[in-house]
Amino acid sequence: MTAQRMWLLKYVAASLPAFVTVGWWQWAVWAYGYYGCTGGLKNLQPCFAGGVNIIGALGIGLFWCQLLAWVCVPLSLYLLLDVWVRHSSANRRGPGGGR
Helix, strand or coil, rough: CCHHHHHHHHHHHHHHHHHHHHHHHHHHHHHHHHHHCCCCCCCCCCCEECEEHHHHHHHHHHHHHHHHHHHHHHHHHHHHHHHHHHHHHHHHHCCCCCC
């Protein structure tokens, strides 16, 4: 694997916590309306998408992902900054220097 791909993989891995939590949250908001789910946060009725009850995924997305986003987004920003600093310093040292 080339050095460029390794750095790309590190950037993608650093951004995953934010993309997963915010993406799941936004998917849950969309699915709640699209599949016609009813009920409040504590009283969600069974909600089916293609014969599969998605109430568990909706509960995680509508409640936990909103809370986790407050931790995961700053964590991803910190990790992205850390990868960028390491990448910059590796480029200054020249080829083969630092990973």
